[in-house]
Amino acid sequence: MKNFKKIPKFKNEKQEKEFWSKNDSVDYIDWSKARKNSLINFKNKDMNLQEIYRLAIDFGIKNDLRGEKEVKKILERKNKQYSKLTKEEKESFDKEKLSNPYMDSTIHFDSGNQIKKVMVGIDIDAGELLIAKELGVDAVIAHHPIGKGLSYLDDVMHLQADVLAMYGVPINVAESLMKIRISEVSRSVNPANHFKSPMAAQNLKMNFMNVHTPADNAVATFLKNLIEKKKPEYVSEIIELLEGVPEYKDAKKYGLGPTLFAGNKENRAGKIAVTEITGGTEGSPEIYEKMANAGVGTIIAMHQSEKHREAAEKAHINVVIAGHISSDNIGVNLFLDELEKKGIKIMTCSGLTRVSRVKK
Template identity: 60%
Template sequence: MNQKQILELAIKMGAAADLRGEGAVEKYLDRQKKKFNALSPKKQTEFDKERLVNPYMDSGVWADNGRPVKKVMAGIDICSGDVMLAKSLGVDTIINHHPLGKGLAMLDEVMHLQADVLAMYGVPINIAESLMKTRISEVGRGVHASNSYKTIDAAKLAGVNLMNMHTPADNLVASFLKKAIEKKKPEYVGELVELIAGIEEYKESAKRGSPVKIFSGFEDRRVGKIALTEITGGTEGAKTIYREMANAGIGTIVAMHLSEEHRKNAEEAHINVVVASHIASDSLGMNLFLDELAKKGIEIIPCGGLIRVKRSKEG
């Protein structure tokens, strides 16, 4: 495989796991094509054509020497030092989870996914889009000044391939947890915590000092409707969304991470919040993807905080 094929596989798996359904992903790409076709020839030359095939623009290939990929270093947060380590280990490609380069600059673009997921759980789409618009603008301003090409520059100088997959991996986490929750049907918050904490990545995370935690609510409260609204879609959603979620009948949110302001607003709306450890969640999504690469004979070297758990014998 080459990096382009790896990215295509990530997009395919991410779309299949997308909580909105593959049809919604296809509709999004169709809209991008219509927008492109409506542009003047001059504007079309300026249009990023990656948008026509990649619905998750926070993921992409950033350094590519064209060589086939046989050995991968995979991590959650790879830095320039890890690039040099990868080179010394004979790694062909580094796959980072969190966005790099243009992927970080476009983090806000994937956040529109959250409005659709909120609507899926009963929040009126007009309200979800309105509240998310404010948060999306905030995130866009926040990443604007980032020095997002530092690691990419190091990879190019070292002659090591570099890519990242963010939302596709997060979609895999959301789908995995959704299926586990629907199978077990926890009634109480404590049961939900126990369910997530029993997954291997979260077990290891607990050993490392970051267990699954209740940020709002308590163990003996009933979960009500459980929403996976803060697992995928870029980063934390709108700070003011929780009252609307409560009005939609949502009783419990499963999140990767949550700011104090988000937590307080959820608490005021009487919504339980279970925070599934951030790095463990990221690792789960990456592992589900990396297992597929391992099945194709690619060697995986974990680094950069990745909690590697193999679910296939090839991994």
């Protein structure tokens, strides 16, 4: 981990400009503190892709349901494990894991150029990259994993076991069931052509990255806070509450609003769990019985397979599907708010509708 250069509290603009004239290119500046201590219009300072990437990871940690302290403990453990590897093992170890707890989110091509305008979408392929090149944007940001991010999708699923434990499922049970599902996901993504889109970005010299779990963490925390604040008693009240969120309201116009997959709208919700929003993809269908035993009455999910729905119904758990792409929109928009605050211009594509929550 780099030691950040200390940012002084500036007394006047002259002092600040003098500081930046000497340190503007230093890559170990603590940029978040720099902007906080700035007296001039620092928010409009261009960023590079590494800074946007680090902003995304830090944003994900801040919004992680497990809490920042727990995530940092996980990274510390990873660093200790790395220190015990042999020289040969260290050579093949992906060192990004030492500072990034969300390996499904990463940089796919970085030109090193400064970035003023980004194009952001839920799913990005060569077509969107070509459009971005034609429109003259500086970088493309996808939500769903591609490239190395997709190959590491299973790596972030351990998060689900910790979240289940938060709602009362014994951690040993949650981990045991998740390990089976994680192995399934690992095998399912293995045959994919992971190099397709990253190579297209490389050929086009287009800055390219994706932000998956950090954005999913944001929408999970957003929904958890909303539920805890409004305290809906009935399942119907959960659906009504979700329909008031701009992204879900917009999805409803297309027949894709929040809906009930299992249970009854007139059922009382009981303990409401936000367990199927973040952590890669769907967990094990066997977990619903354990959740019911832990006192969970209703779960809010992005999406759910028929196999999982039947298992939840059998366990007498109400399932409210908030919506997949609409939930992705919330998480990505919350992250884009952070970019907007930095003065980055944003263009959307591929299923993303911009909703800004930045106070003007």
